Amino acid sequence: MSDELEGKHGVQSLEVGMSILRAMADGQRSMMLKDIAAAADMPASKAHRYLVSLIRAGLVDQDPMTSRYDLGTFALNLGLVALDRLDRVRLGLNVIAEMRDEINQTTALAVWGDKGPVIVRWERPRRPITVNVITGTVLDLLMSATGRVFAAWMPKKIIAPLLAEELKQPALPPELKSKAGVEALLTEIRARGYAATNGQHRVAGVEAVAAPVFNFKNEITMSLLVVGVQGMFDTSPEGEVVKSLLRHAEALSLRLGAHGEAKVPT
Incomplete structure (x- = not known):
């Protein structure tokens, strides 16, 4: 033969x-x-x-x-290696390492998976008290900063069924128990360009902020995330954490070809 x-x-x-x-x-x-x-x-x-x-x-x-x-384990490792070899993810990994060195907080990178946002890598800061993030974790849309970012910029036809399921959860804050309340939150996030948990993180004592990264189609492709201990973590717009997050997210978006205004989901 x-x-x-x-x-x-x-x-x-x-x-x-x-x-x-x-x-x-x-x-x-x-x-x-x-x-x-x-x-x-x-x-x-x-x-x-x-x-x-x-x-x-x-x-x-x-x-x-x-x-x-x-x-x-080997199958999961193969999946993570495949993600790591995608150019956009490799660039994102470099960025979260730079952010970690700059602000000395836990930083992470998330992409959209089959069930929602997934953490693909995180960087540990050099400080005695830190918040660890588990690689492969699927994040809530309403009770995580990264989830809120994806919910704000992903197409509504993809987000709607996941939001409908989360709206059934009894532990949601009162302002997020209705579609109108959720839409108000997402509109606010799109206006300021990033999301914060503002004391509403699913894990008690944890605070987080996240910003979207856009591709050449001006569509969300990744999210940069910073996580810290509540009370030891400045999430104000004027703070160094949010300023660093937004600067790196914008720079990475430009490197991926984003231009002009991000697409508003329909």
């Missing part, structure tokens, strides 16, 4: 294994064997054989308590 013909055939077993991983990723949650098999369109016995190998490779984990399967 010629090299060209052999190359076109590929490795079927690898393709089958990838179909299982794809089914698990699409499921967006840990899954039972029968559900994985159904999603991958194969018998459960066949899916189980592949899952055993995928577990050995670190691409899948199985919870011994529930017997459910989920993506493993």
Whole structure:
């Protein structure tokens, strides 16, 4: 068989294994064997054989308590490496490191994922008391600064169903328990160019500010985030934290080709 013909055939077993991983990723949650098999369109016995190998490779984990399967550490690392190799993310990583050095606060970078804003990297400051941010965390839209930024500039058709779910949460502040209240907040954020939690962060004692980064289409593509301890963290517009955040977000947007006014979501 010629090299060209052999190359076109590929490795079927690898393709089958990838179909299982794809089914698990699409499921967006840990899954039972029968559900994985159904999603991958194969018998459960066949899916189980592949899952055993995928577990050995670190691409899948199985919870011994529930017997459910989920993506493993190596699979998650692959995803983070892929994100890291995107030019926009690489530039963003440099920026949050510069911000950390400049203001000596915890800084982070977030992008939009399947379920909302996701933290892809954070930088620890050199201070005794810090706020740690977990890479891979999916953030609320209404109770996080980054979520508010994305809610303010993402298309409404994408944001609306997520906001509808969050509006059902009983722990929301009174002013955010209605669509009118949420829209008023998002309008204010768009006007000033950044979002702050203002004592409403989901984690008690934490304060955060975030600003959008726009691409050449003037659409939001990332968010820069600064997190600190409430009472030890100046989130006023005149403070060094917000000034640094806005300056870096604007510079990164310009580097990504943004120009003129950002698009107002419709």
